[in-house]
Amino acid sequence: MLGLRCVVLGLLASALAAAASVEALPEHARPDPFGDIVAVDRCPSCAWQKSVALEAARGGYVSFHLVVKLPERGDYSVSLEFEKDSGIELDVFREWFHLTDRDRSYYPDALIPVRFPYRSSMPEPDNRIEKQTAQAFWIDLWIPRDTRSGVYKGKSTLRSAAGNAELPVEIRILSAVVPDRDVITMDHNSYGSSWLASQYPALQRRFGNRFFSSDKFFRLIHSYHRIFYEHRGTFHQLGYGHAGKVGPEFAPALEGTGKRKHVAGWDLFDRHYGALFDGSAFTGTRRGPRPIPFVYLPINPEWPASFLWWGEPGYEAEFVSVVSEMERHFRQKGWTQTRMEVFFNHKKRYMGFSWDGDEVRFPKDDAYFLEYGRLLRKAIPASTPVRFVFRADVSWSMEEQFRKLAGVVTMWVASGGILSWYPEAPAMLHKRGDIVWYYSGPPEVSKPASTITRFPLQGWLWGVDGFIHWLAVDPGPDPWFHFNGGATALVYPGERFGVESPLASVRLKIQRNCVQDLALLESFKEQRGLAGLRREAAQRYNKSTPEQWWNPRPAFADQPPYEWTGSDIDRATAATDRILERLEPDAWQRVRQFVLQLASEEK
Amino acid sequence: MKRLLLSLAVVTSTLSAAPDDFVRQLEEAARVASIMIDGDLCQKIVTPRAMEFMFQTQPRDKWLASDNYDVDDAAFTAVKKTLIRISRLISFPADANLWMPVAGRPDKIRIVIRNANEMSQFWPWGALYQNMIPAMKKVLDSGRPLTVSEKPGWASVLAPVSNSLGDVVALVEVASQRSADAHANVK
Numbered sequence: 001m002l003g004l005r006c007v008v009l010g011l012l013a014s015a016l017a018a019a020a021s022v023e024a025l026p027e028h029a030r031p032d033p034f035g036d037i038v039a040v041d042r043c044p045s046c047a048w049q050k051s052v053a054l055e056a057a058r059g060g061y062v063s064f065h066l067v068v069k070l071p072e073r074g075d076y077s078v079s080l081e082f083e084k085d086s087g088i089e090l091d092v093f094r095e096w097f098h099l100t101d102r103d104r105s106y107y108p109d110a111l112i113p114v115r116f117p118y119r120s121s122m123p124e125p126d127n128r129i130e131k132q133t134a135q136a137f138w139i140d141l142w143i144p145r146d147t148r149s150g151v152y153k154g155k156s157t158l159r160s161a162a163g164n165a166e167l168p169v170e171i172r173i174l175s176a177v178v179p180d181r182d183v184i185t186m187d188h189n190s191y192g193s194s195w196l197a198s199q200y201p202a203l204q205r206r207f208g209n210r211f212f213s214s215d216k217f218f219r220l221i222h223s224y225h226r227i228f229y230e231h232r233g234t235f236h237q238l239g240y241g242h243a244g245k246v247g248p249e250f251a252p253a254l255e256g257t258g259k260r261k262h263v264a265g266w267d268l269f270d271r272h273y274g275a276l277f278d279g280s281a282f283t284g285t286r287r288g289p290r291p292i293p294f295v296y297l298p299i300n301p302e303w304p305a306s307f308l309w310w311g312e313p314g315y316e317a318e319f320v321s322v323v324s325e326m327e328r329h330f331r332q333k334g335w336t337q338t339r340m341e342v343f344f345n346h347k348k349r350y351m352g353f354s355w356d357g358d359e360v361r362f363p364k365d366d367a368y369f370l371e372y373g374r375l376l377r378k379a380i381p382a383s384t385p386v387r388f389v390f391r392a393d394v395s396w397s398m399e400e401q402f403r404k405l406a407g408v409v410t411m412w413v414a415s416g417g418i419l420s421w422y423p424e425a426p427a428m429l430h431k432r433g434d435i436v437w438y439y440s441g442p443p444e445v446s447k448p449a450s451t452i453t454r455f456p457l458q459g460w461l462w463g464v465d466g467f468i469h470w471l472a473v474d475p476g477p478d479p480w481f482h483f484n485g486g487a488t489a490l491v492y493p494g495e496r497f498g499v500e501s502p503l504a505s506v507r508l509k510i511q512r513n514c515v516q517d518l519a520l521l522e523s524f525k526e527q528r529g530l531a532g533l534r535r536e537a538a539q540r541y542n543k544s545t546p547e548q549w550w551n552p553r554p555a556f557a558d559q560p561p562y563e564w565t566g567s568d569i570d571r572a573t574a575a576t577d578r579i580l581e582r583l584e585p586d587a588w589q590r591v592r593q594f595v596l597q598l599a600s601e602e603k
Numbered sequence: 604m605k606r607l608l609l610s611l612a613v614v615t616s617t618l619s620a621a622p623d624d625f626v627r628q629l630e631e632a633a634r635v636a637s638i639m640i641d642g643d644l645c646q647k648i649v650t651p652r653a654m655e656f657m658f659q660t661q662p663r664d665k666w667l668a669s670d671n672y673d674v675d676d677a678a679f680t681a682v683k684k685t686l687i688r689i690s691r692l693i694s695f696p697a698d699a700n701l702w703m704p705v706a707g708r709p710d711k712i713r714i715v716i717r718n719a720n721e722m723s724q725f726w727p728w729g730a731l732y733q734n735m736i737p738a739m740k741k742v743l744d745s746g747r748p749l750t751v752s753e754k755p756g757w758a759s760v761l762a763p764v765s766n767s768l769g770d771v772v773a774l775v776e777v778a779s780q781r782s783a784d785a786h787a788n789v790k
Binding site (some may be wrong): 052086191193194195197238239240242243244245246247248302306307308310311347348349350351352353354357362364495525562565566567570 | 666667671673674679684715718719721738787788789
């Protein structure tokens with residue numbers, strides 16, 4: 001009898017397991033293509049959900065993974081609908097499962113825009129995973145600012161030959177509104193534009209030699225700015241090389257030499273930047289048109305003045321004349337919202353120039369910054385409404401440079417490791433009106449999905465203004481089937497899917513949602529005090545205190561920076577590395593619960 | 604060896620044909636470079652400290668050599684300015700780059716100064732030093748210039764640079780592309 005009961009139960013269990021289903025996972029628990037959760041994202045609170053209950057403030061996004069599971073190959077359709085008058089806007093993306101070369105595992109990351117109802121078959125034909133049984137969709141729900149607070153219901157419906165299924169979705173919309181202003185700038189860096197030709201080969205072939213001057217090319221550049229803007233970030237594209245070569249679309253065309261050097265034409269520059277500086281490139285976005293907050297200028301030791309004249313009157317004449325013309329052009333166009341960065345990226349190890357513009361290690365190189373500060377003061381009227389900033393990316397010698405270059409450099413992008421020795425630096429630099437960012441890099445997909453939240457949180461706990469993901473547009477030669485992990489990519493080229501613009505990633509979405517939460521969290525600082533909010537967030541995130549996010553200044557910092565080694569620095573930053581090395585998958589979810597708790601208490 | 608044979612084959616083929624204006628201009632600039640570049644000054648560019656670190660490696664510090672790379676500003680600037688002037692002898696975009704052998708390491712060669720068009724047929728982006736290029740070895744050994752066209756559409760004329768003792772201590776690569784890529788190496 002007992003045996004018969006076991007057989008019946010076994011058959012029942014097998015039938016249940018074999019049924020088609022539509023299920024959900026929280027954003028930090030990424031599904032794999034076989035109906036499981038990727039190993040690094042598993043945690044007690046990361047369970048499959050047969051119904052979804054969400055809570056969200058207005059003026060922001062709330063997200064989750066919707067997963068279709070089929071017991072066998074076959075066609076299916078899936079949809080998600082909310083009550084008609086909810087006002088909630090739904091964005092749906094099919095999650096691409098990338099096979100990584102390093103650990104031969106699948107991770108969902110690139111997000112391909114699709115519409116519901118979505119009809120396809122399992123395995124998803126283009127993803128080519130032979131034994132795939134689960135297809136994931138990233139669901140973004142945008143809650144407009146004017147949505148009435150309350151509870152809204154929706155339902156996801158799956159239809160397939162293996163059976164039909166439903167997933168109830170309920171969302172409680174709070175009266176709180178996510179502030180439009182971010183508490184930290186999340187920047188995404190890139191170099192030049194030749195990568196656009198390689199990532200969009202069909203487009204490049206279509207336009208041939210005209211590609212780099214076509215309207216399509218500039219729209220493509222703008223689409224990169226737009227995707228980062230829509231994800232509460234910014235985008236930087238450096239337009240010159242380490243020996244001073246300037247890409248034509250990054251600078252006005254120049255003519256003449258010495259005192260006769262002048263701008264000959266603004267055509268490509270204006271087509272590139274005009275819509276970015278007046279904000280019209282962002283028309284139609286949910287955040288609305290707004291000028292980009294920062295941009296690299298093409299100024300380098302070889303542009304606009306030729307290095308041939310360095311140290312001679314001709315260098316000053318060329319530099320001052322052209323930079324003055326730039327100031328006038330920007331002023332006349334009304335481009336006064338964007339911070340125009342004079343930034344030296346070159347390193348002497350790349351043999352272009354004799355000094356390091358980036359990460360000065362040898363103190364003698366600071367003299368060049370002082371000289372360029374003098375030239376800039378001569379070129380730019382003190383009363384200009386154009387917002388020029390002199391930016392320096394600093395590491396080894398930042399402590400000394402903060403002193404020596406005070407009043408010259410006004411924007412500091414610091415190595416995060418070394419900045420962690422100077423907890424007083426952000427306030428000290430802010431006091432004199434400087435901007436402070438730090439450097440980071442996107443975590444690979446093989447790290448827990450929550451890892452990317454570390455960077456906005458760190459910046460907010462430190463009280464800095466922003467951070468930069470060093471390179472965010474290079475997914476490697478074959479991100480689709482031989483993925484390198486994505487440590488230099490948060491977006492993917494869309495051309496493979498017929499999209500002539502970048503695709504977002506799961507990591508980019510999680511990062512956006514995190515900084516959105518931070519904006520909401522900081523809005524409670526009047527009631528709760530900023531220090532208290534920081535303490536609670538750090539505690540919930542990884543049981544740390546804000547003080548633990550700083551390292552003690554090491555004794556070797558008293559020695560000249562050229563006497564330090566990279567290993568010394570690693571040892572002196574190990575303490576913060578340790579508290580962040582085993583981040584729990586739901587680390588940010590615990591902070592979000594705190595934010596939502598505060599938000600739900602708001603009338 | 605394959606690279607050497609290929610280089611020599613290309614060199615031979617380039618030299619056996621009458622040089623077109625593209626190559627002729629590069630060769631003329633290279634001839635001037637051999638006269639105008641001061642070999643003694645070139646030897647002062649990279650600091651002894653940088654040379655000391657150049658071949659050091661540490662598993663936990665992969666940037667050890669490049670983080671310690673440093674140059675003498677005055678020597679670098681003086682030679683670079685002359686290289687820029689030499690490139691301006693040419694009517695199309697071209698660069699004059701300085702290369703030097705490594706004392707005690709005859710199997711290695713290093714680029715020391717690059718210029719504004721970021722053109723070179725030989726420099727793998729970012730290398731502090733690299734394996735000796737057979738055509739460069741030939742120039743250093745023979746003291747005679749050589750025209751090399753390894754990459755399609757490219758030409759480089761390698762010109763020897765001597766110091767006051769009459770030793771060939773460096774070479775200038777005068778390089779250009781028949782169809783210049785305005786976007787390459789903007790990074």
